[in-house]
Amino acid sequence: MKIYKEKNYDEASKKAASIIAAQITLKPDSILGLATGSTPIGAYEKLVDSYKKGELDFSGITSINLDEYRGLSPEHDQSYRYFMNLHLFNHVNINKSNTFVPDGLEKDADKACRLYNSIIEKYGGIDLQLLGLGHNGHIGFNEPDTKFTCDTHCVDLTPSTIEANTRFFNSQAEVPKQAYTMGIRTIMQARRVLLMVTGEAKADILKKVLYGPVTPEVPASILQLHKHLYVVADEEAAKYL
Numbered sequence: 001m002k003i004y005k006e007k008n009y010d011e012a013s014k015k016a017a018s019i020i021a022a023q024i025t026l027k028p029d030s031i032l033g034l035a036t037g038s039t040p041i042g043a044y045e046k047l048v049d050s051y052k053k054g055e056l057d058f059s060g061i062t063s064i065n066l067d068e069y070r071g072l073s074p075e076h077d078q079s080y081r082y083f084m085n086l087h088l089f090n091h092v093n094i095n096k097s098n099t100f101v102p103d104g105l106e107k108d109a110d111k112a113c114r115l116y117n118s119i120i121e122k123y124g125g126i127d128l129q130l131l132g133l134g135h136n137g138h139i140g141f142n143e144p145d146t147k148f149t150c151d152t153h154c155v156d157l158t159p160s161t162i163e164a165n166t167r168f169f170n171s172q173a174e175v176p177k178q179a180y181t182m183g184i185r186t187i188m189q190a191r192r193v194l195l196m197v198t199g200e201a202k203a204d205i206l207k208k209v210l211y212g213p214v215t216p217e218v219p220a221s222i223l224q225l226h227k228h229l230y231v232v233a234d235e236e237a238a239k240y241l
């Protein structure tokens, strides 16, 4: 494990972007595992800047995102596909047909998950997986549980997640109650993992994740077993490390 402690969010974003950029430069046909949420937005901005300066070429890149809400269309402004287009894909020369997000509109959950697993397998797994960290230690939508779930699966969102998401929708009734997420084994099989964590509110959980017991009750704690884990944190999140 390598931990980079950066001064603030902007510096952490620069560091995370530089690691992703190095991956793209060294292997122009990389398979990138990408995340949504507020944490990686700054890193995506830096990658877009590098692309605009002619420093990066996304034309050979394939991306496979971690998760998607079940029931949301790609055009819905809260879908993760929409997020990825907005923050990255629309601004770089990635071939959109090589960008994958679980199909939120597939009603048959088993089919949606099977299809996603087969895409990951077809591309030979992930070269670099970018992760954010939930306040409860979740990665993707792998929430605290009594066991680790290995492959892509459909999860029921917890009442607190539904509550927290209500602010993005017109009413609580519109908030998706389920999501499709990549499983823990797929994440662990990525050849490199980049965990980006910022803000004081995540300092406690980051310490537990990196130094506490490896347990499905803190899903990200399994990353302690990953051979190539890079943690990028700002000073606030890293204050107990």
Ligand code: F6R
Binding pocket: 034, 035, 036, 037, 038, 039, 040, 066, 067, 131, 132, 133, 134, 135, 138, 139, 140, 141
């Ligand atoms: C996003 C994802 C989530 C987030 C996590 C942190 O695709 O899978 O696990 O990474 O909830 O979210 P933020 O960055 O908004 O604090």
